[in-house]
Every structure is written in C-alpha cells, then in structure tokens.
Amino acid sequence: MEVDGRRMRVSNLDKVLYPHVGFTKGEVLDYYARIAPVLLPHVKDRPLTLKRYPNGVEGKSFFEKDVSRHAPEWVRTVCIETPGSSRGSDKADYALIQDLPTLVWVANLASLELHIPQWTVGPRGAKRKPDLLVFDLDPGEPATIVECCEVALRLRDELAEDGIEAYPKTSGSKGMQLYSPVRVRSAERTREYAKQLAERLEKAMPELVVSRMAKNLRPHKVFIDWSQNNTQKTTVAPYSLRARPSPTVSTPLLWDEVAECETAADLVFTADEVLERVEEHGDLFEPLLAGDRPAL
Known part of the structure; x- marks a missing residue:
C-alpha cells in the first residue's frame, strides 16, 4: 500500500489481535491512521520503544528498541546509548515516529503499544533535557x-x-x-x-x-x-x-x-x-x- 507517498507492505490484516472482541490487525492500522493527527505531535522527536504482539494480546509480547535491521530507509532513527541493556549492547537505533507512514509501519509490526520518554532529540540526534x-x-x-x-x-x-x-x-x-x-x-x-x-x-x-x-x-x-x-x-x-x-x-x-x-x-x-x-x-x-x- 501507499501512505503519503511511501510504499510499504502490510500483512495479515484479518488476523485477530484482540480475541475477546474480534478486533483485527487491520482495525489496529485503521485506528492509528485515523488518530494520527492528534497522536503524531506527542511522539515527534521522542525515541520509540515498541511493544509488539505478533500473535495478539493473549500471545507472547516483546519490547523492541533497536530497529536498525528491518526499518525502511525512510524511517528516521536515532542512535541512543543503552547502558545496562539486557541484550548486552551499549547503544540502539530507535525509531522516531515523525509522520503517518512511520506510524502505519509501526502498527503493521503489531506494536500495539507505543512507549516514549519525557524528552526529545534534536535535529542531529542529541538528547535534550526533559520537557x-x-x-x-x-x-x-x-x-x-x-x-x-x-x-x-x-x-x-x-x-x-x-x-x-x-x-x-x-x-x-x-x-x-x-x-x-x-x-x-x-x-x-x-x-x-x-x-x-x-x-x-x-x-x-x-x-x-x-x-x-x-x-x-x-x-x-x-x-x-x-x-x-x-x-x-x-x-x-x-x-x-x-x-x-x-x-x-x-x-x-x-x-x-x-x-x-x-x-x-x-x-x-x-x-x-x-x-x-x-x-x-x-x-x-x-x-x-x-x-x-x-x-x-
């Protein structure tokens, strides 16, 4: 599909992610696309921690910070130090949700939850003080x-x-x-x-x-x-x-x-x-x- 000029592949839109009410992955994408005008300003410039539920809310979930291996080239990322990481890495390439295509891409990963810090990064990726x-x-x-x-x-x-x-x-x-x-x-x-x-x-x-x-x-x-x-x-x-x-x-x-x-x-x-x-x-x-x- 194409979103604001960005082409991306979406998958399993009929997959039920909320079995209790039958809410599908397609409905998740639809919600995020429709709420984007008010959501995007609050996540802009804030490094994103994804919480992904590939098999729905009753299946196993996992947090993901580093998206360097699979993010499209048009998704802006920022390298942030991660001291004490359980994965043994001292830094990670976080995604920044700057636009609707990135939000839809994140939703297609079944990242139902979006977690952000109380601070932003500057144009060159430097951490700013909390705002x-x-x-x-x-x-x-x-x-x-x-x-x-x-x-x-x-x-x-x-x-x-x-x-x-x-x-x-x-x-x-x-x-x-x-x-x-x-x-x-x-x-x-x-x-x-x-x-x-x-x-x-x-x-x-x-x-x-x-x-x-x-x-x-x-x-x-x-x-x-x-x-x-x-x-x-x-x-x-x-x-x-x-x-x-x-x-x-x-x-x-x-x-x-x-x-x-x-x-x-x-x-x-x-x-x-x-x-x-x-x-x-x-x-x-x-x-x-x-x-x-x-x-x-």
Missing part, C-alpha cells in the same frame, strides 16, 4: 482508578501552588498519569521534584498514598511512581492502544471527568470511543505542546 513532568498513578488492589482520581486532584492542586498546570490521562490499563509541560536546567530535576512531591503526599495522605516502590506497601493504596521521570524510562504515549482484552486507549481526560469518576468503568475508553472524543473535544493534551513552559 515533561509525569506522575504515574498505579492502584494497588482493591483500589482502582477511582482512588487514582482522588490522588490526581490533590496532585493537581499541589502543582498549581508551584505555578504548574497538570493534564490527566488514563493509562489505558488500571491507572492514570498526570503530565505537565516544564523546562529544567538539569536532566535530573523532574525526577527530584516528582519524588519530593510524592513523598509529601504520602505524609499528608498516608491512608491512600504510597511513594515507595515496595509492592507489599501498595494494597488498598495508590502508588505515585515518580521514577517514571528517570531519563532511562518511558511511559505509554497519549492515544496509544493497550494490550488489554479490549482495545483500550491511553486517553486524555477532562478534569471534570476525573472529579466525577465513581467507578473504574467510567474512565475506560476503546479505540472507537477515543476517535469520537477527539471529534468532540479535540486534543485535550495540546497544551503539552506549547513552547512557553514554566521553569521547574
């Missing part, structure tokens, strides 16, 4: 996204006191994330700030919040994962599909939806529903793309 601050809210059973919403509202208020505006989205799985556009002088600043704020909330809301990573502390509480600001880590991109029984999406939210959430089902959105939301609301994460960012 996003993220708080990943992970509920420990029996807590759900309902409890995450309560924590998110408190985080929003704390950030506002520092002159920082927060924007919520679902993870597309169990929890949610808050993002803020920022500018920093050092690559470690977002991680340091996020840790301090998470620890402060744990002291203020000990019955609900935990900032430490030990899993035995998490039941009934919301873990504020500040470590996602580590420059070696990634989070799922806005509008990315997730490998759940249904084709759920990491979905930007209105704050009213966060405040009014009563059940976990209130904030579950599938691919078709997200396309309808974008028709109605536009890109709720568009403020993250603004050039004017508060100093952290």
